[in-house]
Amino acid sequence: xxxxxxxxxxxxxxxxxxxxxxxxxxxxxxxxxxxxxxxxxxxxxxxxxxxxxxxxxxxxxxxxxxxxxxxxxxxxxxxxxxxxxxxxxxxxxxxxxxxxxxxxxxxxxxxxxxxxxxxxxxxxxxxxxxxxxxxxxxxxxxxxxxxxxxxxxxxxxxxxxxxxxxxxxxxxxxxxxxxxxxxxxxxxxxxxxxxxxxxxxxxxxxxxxxxxxxxxxxxxxxxxxxxxxxxxxxxxxxxxxxxxxxxxxxxxxxxxxxxxxxxxxxxxxxxxxxxxxxxxxxxxxxxxxxxxxxxxxxxxxxxxxxxxxxxxxxxxxxxxxxxxxxxxxxxxxxxxxxxxxxxxxxxxxxxxxxxxxxxxxxxxxxxxxxxxxxxxxxxxxx
Numbered sequence: 001x002x003x004x005x006x007x008x009x010x011x012x013x014x015x016x017x018x019x020x021x022x023x024x025x026x027x028x029x030x031x032x033x034x035x036x037x038x039x040x041x042x043x044x045x046x047x048x049x050x051x052x053x054x055x056x057x058x059x060x061x062x063x064x065x066x067x068x069x070x071x072x073x074x075x076x077x078x079x080x081x082x083x084x085x086x087x088x089x090x091x092x093x094x095x096x097x098x099x100x101x102x103x104x105x106x107x108x109x110x111x112x113x114x115x116x117x118x119x120x121x122x123x124x125x126x127x128x129x130x131x132x133x134x135x136x137x138x139x140x141x142x143x144x145x146x147x148x149x150x151x152x153x154x155x156x157x158x159x160x161x162x163x164x165x166x167x168x169x170x171x172x173x174x175x176x177x178x179x180x181x182x183x184x185x186x187x188x189x190x191x192x193x194x195x196x197x198x199x200x201x202x203x204x205x206x207x208x209x210x211x212x213x214x215x216x217x218x219x220x221x222x223x224x225x226x227x228x229x230x231x232x233x234x235x236x237x238x239x240x241x242x243x244x245x246x247x248x249x250x251x252x253x254x255x256x257x258x259x260x261x262x263x264x265x266x267x268x269x270x271x272x273x274x275x276x277x278x279x280x281x282x283x284x285x286x287x288x289x290x291x292x293x294x295x296x297x298x299x300x301x302x303x304x305x306x307x308x309x310x311x312x313x314x315x316x317x318x319x320x321x322x323x324x325x326x327x328x329x330x331x332x333x334x335x336x337x338x339x340x341x342x343x344x345x346x347x348x349x350x351x352x353x354x355x356x357x358x359x360x361x362x363x364x365x366x367x368x369x370x371x372x373x374x375x376x377x378x379x380x381x382x
């Protein structure tokens with residue numbers, strides 16, 4: 001009676017059930033963690049992003065204070081989000097991506113417009129009284145102005161871009177070389193705030209200095225905050241998009257045509273010079289016998305009779321193993337015994353022919369070749 005020692009299904013289950021249970025527990029815990037955190041997004045100043053550059057912490061604080069935060073990614077969504085309220089704050093995180101001519105329309109609908117690090121062309125459209133004045137390093141700065149949000153927040157970490165304005169009622173805060181990294185322009189209809197950098201709005205820096213107080217006071221002034229994150233996927237940008245062919249200067253197109261004509265003429269010129277295909281015979285045909293004779297002359301000239309003898313013996317042994325049906329790795333004793341049995345000749349004689357000492361001269365080499373040939377013929381006849 002024999003007992004099987006190979007693992008069966010029950011033995012495999014007993015060995016793997018604990019690791020499988022641990023893996024299932026880890027998977028379920030990760031799934032529960034993801035579901036508990038709700039919908040998330042990634043990217044700079046994203047209100048749903050938990051990344052250092054995201055703004056989930058600020059959006060959560062604003063919602064806790066009763067501010068209705070609406071996220072918009074297109075011009076139409078931003079416009080619709082401002083419907084139904086008397087006044088709303090519009091935060092534009094990337095003003096440079098807003099379709100041309102549409103930012104002024106959004107500005108007229110908002111009670112408070114906050115632009116994060118706008119470029120000069122955006123300033124000319126949205127707030128012409130403010131001009132770009134260079135860049136500023138991010139550092140901790142004092143307010144140095146009378147804007148209520150800045151005075152209440154005190155020192156904040158701000159930088160990036162700086163701006164100047166000479167408009168009546170405009171104020172510059174957190175100065176750098178006489179220019180402000182926060183500028184606010186107000187009139188009877190609305191307030192426009194130009195923020196030189198996004199650091200006070202990010203998760204990573206919200207708790208530093210007075211960043212949280214400044215962000216909450218700037219963005220929480222009205223019941224609704226429209227958080228507009230412009231993107232290149234906005235359908236409103238379709239009118240501004242042009243095919244690649246229109247972006248190529250006319251001079252480049254003319255040059256490409258000239259190069260094409262030159263390449264075509266060169267191809268025609270070279271094709272005429274090459275002419276038709278001509279078949280040529282091989283220069284020489286070398287017969288196998290000539291190759292063998294040439295190799296033999298080299299052996300003779302070098303006096304390599306021992307090497308030539310071993311070459312003849314190895315070739316003869318290979319042919320004999322094939323005739324006898326033996327494998328290539330058959331040992332010498334087995335080969336000699338098999339040949340001796342077939343031919344009836346003594347094993348010592350056969351061994352001397354196939355594995356004996358090298359010949360002393362050319363005459364001995366010739367005799368060895370004849371003996372090898374004789375052994376092969378005898379085995380073949382048997």
